[in-house]
Amino acid sequence: MLEKIPYPSPNFEPRSPKTPLDLIVLHYTDMRNAEEALVRLCDAEAKVSAHFLIHKEGALYQLVDPIYCAWHAGVSSWQGETDINHRSIGIELDNRGHTFGPEPFSAAQMNTLADLLGELTKTYAVSPHRIVGHSDIAPLRKKDPGEMFPWANLARKGFGLWPFETKPAPHHASPLLPMDSLEIQRALSDIGYGCPQTGVWDENTQKVCQAFQQHFTPHDLTGYPSAVTCQMLQGLLKVIKSLTVTSQALED
Numbered sequence: 219m220l221e222k223i224p225y226p227s228p229n230f231e232p233r234s235p236k237t238p239l240d241l242i243v244l245h246y247t248d249m250r251n252a253e254e255a256l257v258r259l260c261d262a263e264a265k266v267s268a269h270f271l272i273h274k275e276g277a278l279y280q281l282v283d284p285i286y287c288a289w290h291a292g293v294s295s296w297q298g299e300t301d302i303n304h305r306s307i308g309i310e311l312d313n314r315g316h317t318f319g320p321e322p323f324s325a326a327q328m329n330t331l332a333d334l335l336g337e338l339t340k341t342y343a344v345s346p347h348r349i350v351g352h353s354d355i356a357p358l359r360k361k362d363p364g365e366m367f368p369w370a371n372l373a374r375k376g377f378g379l380w381p382f383e384t385k386p387a388p389h390h391a392s393p394l395l396p397m398d399s400l401e402i403q404r405a406l407s408d409i410g411y412g413c414p415q416t417g418v419w420d421e422n423t424q425k426v427c428q429a430f431q432q433h434f435t436p437h438d439l440t441g442y443p444s445a446v447t448c449q450m451l452q453g454l455l456k457v458i459k460s461l462t463v464t465s466q467a468l469e470d
């Protein structure tokens with residue numbers, strides 16, 4: 219068991235008995251330091267919390283026992299589900315964020331995160347693929363953990379999804395067909411994002427596209443579907459499809 223420093227927050231409630239615990243959500247604190255963030259996450263008036271906070275030097279704090287529901291997600295959705303606090307574990311990463319940063323995530327912090335994810339996915343039977351960022355579940359409101367977060371490295375350790383076989387190239391060098399607005403909206407929704415399905419590239423679609431880019435194409439954050447964005451979208455859909463086929467085969 220990983221060593222956890224107890225730092226109890228009053229901001230939690232019982233989990234809904236009807237909701238499975240099947241998702242892990244990563245956040246950054248967006249504050250100057252971990253001490254300030256811990257105070258806020260334990261302030262009864264702020265009504266926010268997370269289960270864990272990882273200091274940039276690697277120390278792990280437990281604020282809420284994962285058997286309870288912590289208040290970290292706010293208005294959010296993933297794969298059509300909206301009761302995210304009740305079905306998830308929330309992990310805050312001490313980081314200066316978009317407000318005081320940018321700041322890279324340290325190796326010590328990422329090592330503790332990987333160890334914690336290993337423990338949580340075993341203890342609570344959450345699929346290691348179901349690890350997302352706050353911006354993935356609340357793309358209209360949130361930008362954390364941000365484009366500095368090393369999602370591909372984490373996926374290499376077995377946590378979260380990444381289309382490793384996709385080697386993005388400009389369209390003229392790519393055999394893939396370009397996608398129209400509705401196809402992109404459908405793809406984002408098939409991955410799990412709450413995305414309009416109108417065929418119109420409106421402001422909300424742009425924000426959802428930007429959330430996808432923050433996670434998968436951190437050097438391309440325009441909110442518009444470049445060739446690289448489309449290829450990563452298609453690559454990720456392929457990965458998800460192969461996982462579904464594998465889990466169906468196991469059930470059969």
Ligand SMILES: [Zn+2]
Pocket residue numbers: 244245246290352360362
């Ligand atoms: Zn957050």
